[in-house]
Amino acid sequence: MAVSEVLPDYAGAFPFERFNAMQCEVLPALLDSTENVVVSAPTASGKTALAEVAICEALDADGTALFLAPLRALTNEKESEWERFEDLGYSVYVVTGERDLNPRRAERADILVMTPEKADSATRKHDSPRYSFITDVDCCVIDEVHLLDSEKRGSVLEVTVSRLRRLCDPRVVALSATMPNVDDVAGWLDAPADNTFEFGDDYRPVPLHADVRTYAHGDNAFADKYRRLYRALDIAEPHIRDEGQALVFVSSRQDTVQAAKKSRDEIVERDIPMGARGDYDFHNDAAELSNDTLRQSVLDGVGFHHAGLSKEDKNLVEQWFKEGKLQLLFSTSTLAWGVNLPARCVVIRDTKLHDPLEGEVDMSPLDVLQMLGRAGRPGYDDKGYAWVVCDSSDADKYRALLRDGKEIESRLAEDLDAHLNAEIALGTVGDIEDVMDWLETTFYYVRAASAPDEYASESALRERVSDTLRSLVARGFVERENMRLEPTPLGRLASKFYLRLDTAREFADLAEQAEEDDARLDQDGILRAIATAAEFDSVSARSDERDAVAAVLGETDDLDPGGRKVLAILESRMRGTTPGELQSDAWVITQNALRLLAALRAFLDRLAGPAAANLACRIEARIEDGISDDAVGLTAIDGVGSGRASKLAAEGITTPADVREAGVSGLHAAGLSEGVAERVVDSAGELPNVVVEWGEFPDSVAAGENDMREVTVRNVGGDARAGLRVTVNGVEMATRNRYLGEADLPVGVFGGNADELEYAIEVAFPELPLHPVVETRSVRVE
Structure with missing residues (x-):
């Protein structure tokens, strides 16, 4: 069926002219019905077009479509692909991190693109103006709904879709690879x-032959990696000699590079005819690549692809592989879940991978099937060939997976306490009957009815829910009075910041200790709270990393190796220099640490006060920007990152006050261009600027005499929330927490037993990485 006949107003949104047989069978359900649709079809059979049809149907009704993509890397690809919708006058917006969210763009978008995690966070905060857009969704397309069975992410997708259906009841179109x-x-x-x-499989564009090949397992993991590589090349070689293409999946970004390098040598050794070094035009095109290793590799017909490559480099690799200029491509799993880049031969070299947060883990069955499904090029191959290379002890497991497929299970029970706490915090669950009603909206409930022997009975499930509720009450996340369930501040914070409950409890305990004695909270205590968070429980330190960790932290420490590794990465990030041995995991660990620090800051702000929150805020900024403590306040200036902050600090300009004093000419002399200097000075002027006026404050007081004086704290800069504290000889006299314009603080001057009274006015900003402003006055007792 011609696209122009079926959807004449949206033909430009599709990269082809006719729907295939599978798509034609589904079209009536999408276009002539308003009910939900579920499609299970082989990989590369054209499911993406069904998503686009559903989106067109929503747009045609002036609705908003939400596309849930399984990986963050794929959300950006959809934004690029769907410029076709932009050309038709519709707006596409990818919702990324909290800091980058533009609520106005999200609210006005016709097509929203999110991962399940971002959608979960948005639905939890749907009643805030920032995230209210999520309740306007009219159609939700779930790409790769079999992600429900993912150990780490399945329950997130499950509760998010259930919650979204309760919030705004969108039409749901769920797409999946083949599932029983x-x-x-x-x-x-x-x-x-x-x-x-x-x-x-009759609807696969190309029939698939899939099997398992084993390798001789040795004692050295590094050598094993190359044994598997040679096995993969053995499998791929005949297809390459026959002018076919091979796609080899490996476990990490670095492995794609190393495997490509080694394979180029092996291809020469085996005298396999491939490469395009004589192609002058291709040689010139390859010169455009920004990655030096990739630039050399592609000329030999070998490429690599991973999420760390620049967008331009990835696009060229994909283009050349589609054109057949690259015959051997090494990739991480990103290609399996997103880009339609099939090959005659697909080999999974690594069935185990290193996860920065989990250590060595088995590749999920979902990933395995997704990767193997990329075998076979429609229009070019009569058959696709797919192989799993594994140790002989795992061979039967993978053969069974290839033969029987993988039933999709619910993972909700594994995180029931955190998800139940979130529902109570949202107010959707008020008693145990509400809990049971909520469970009936989940995939868990349906799956339990379908496979009762593998899931708890309804009575056992009710008992489990009761146990979970009792645990939430005992740990302080929920209050229960007269059978009603109410969230506590702790429960709300845990839900808002997406924390594991053990971490939330630890953060609350740290904040309460700091509130009792703020001198006990320091940088080391905050960093250790992050490094020992439950989110990092499974982090492991490889033997080659432990010397680097010791170089950062020293030898003596009471943390386990994983916690020491996290702490070393955070401390080295603050210094702006991460040891090379730690860099492979540093990005993931740092991003998770920044999220946890933002949460801890909120706990400290609520439970310990603005000064404690300000300390966490400064640590957060130092880790993010790699800047010294004395210059961290510069990062509060819009347009000043680590590079400019370091440049200014080297010239003795370390605070926003210094920037204001230096002016445009001073910043220009420090190395900033005049235009940048103007913007930086303007931005510094929008930050708070505190002036403390002591008025008629006495220099002395007679013993036994009491005197009340008033100190004025004035903000002559931009508006910001601040905590004001008055102390005398270190003892707190008064506190205020407010948006600071001007505040008059009553200060009592009492001639007591001390010879001298040291008064301090402290102004701390809990949401800005500015050092607290501290002004002191001494009063003699005579």
């Missing part, structure tokens, strides 16, 4: 039988 129990997913989403489709 598609009816369970349809039952969960209330998709009628006529709108539930299960397409078998």
